[in-house]
Amino acid sequence: MPKPTKGPRLGGGPAHERLLLANLAAALFTHKSIKTTETKAKRMRPLTERLITFAKRGDLHARRRVLAVIGDKAVVHELFTEIAPLMAEREGGYTRITKLGFRKGDNAPMVQIELVLEPVAPKKKAAPKSSAKAEAPAAAAPAEDEVVETPAEDAAETEEAPVEETETVETSEPIAEEEPAEAPAEDDKK
Template sequence: MPHQVHQRKFGRQTGPRKSMLRNLTLSVLRYESVKTTEAKAKEVRKFIDGMIVLGKDGSLVARRKAIGWLPEQEIVEKLFTDLATRYAGRPSGFTRTTRLPRRVGDSAPMMLVELMPGVEEQTGPEAEAKPRRRLALPRRKAAAEKAADAEAKPAKKTTKKTVAKKTAKATA
């Protein structure tokens, strides 16, 4: 008995829920960008990533599984040719979700689900290697760096206004 297996129900029975997720997956693979509600976006990411992993596998079994989930043959071909080559160097993380303003009618939280660009598609500042985030330094090193930064900063210039303010406070 599988415990702690969670999926969103969306207030629907199994058939309509699967159909909705299948159609959302199909739309994202076709248009590479879809605007939907936050809950649906978070749930459909799993299916899109799974389909792209099948496309990267490229075996007959993987193709049959994809055909069983995606009803359109042209999208299956796109998955096994274009998307498989695009994401050949990427092990996971094929989708990006971005928050959008809430929907006007019912104020539902909206998200944009889009496919990430491939490694060869990235150009400009995004394509350059980003410096890795530094790990937290030990306290002594951090304190030493802070002291070095404080010494490197020039002292504030004293102007007539600041001198006048200080003398006014001292006399008051």
């Protein structure tokens, strides 16, 4: 549920604001587009989005939840039978607010809020992104190997003596090579 705002309400009290927004939402579902003030449209948007989400579910409980907000059964029926199937593929953003300018009488900013009924273009799969990521490391890997080899060769040429001494100490006992030779000899005894 949208968080209640602090400070002055749109119509005077919280109950009046709730009824005002419900009536605006019913008018939006009936006419598909309405002209109102910017503040009312911004406050109405979360309510209408939630009601459309309930209508997309389409079960009895969702219908009763919408009827609790909008008392007109004809509007709720239109929401569930006409609007919800058009919004089935859309994952959010069911309304669009377009600024119109200022009202002549009191200079209030006016907007047009409408339902987005255009079909949704299917999103591209994530597979092309993963193949592009696989190609990038493959291309970068040879370049990294070449860079790593040249400093290693330069370091080996400058410090040949200390590297060879440590290698001779480690490789002086070839134990691993002698053990396989002894194993067949034990098999011959049996």
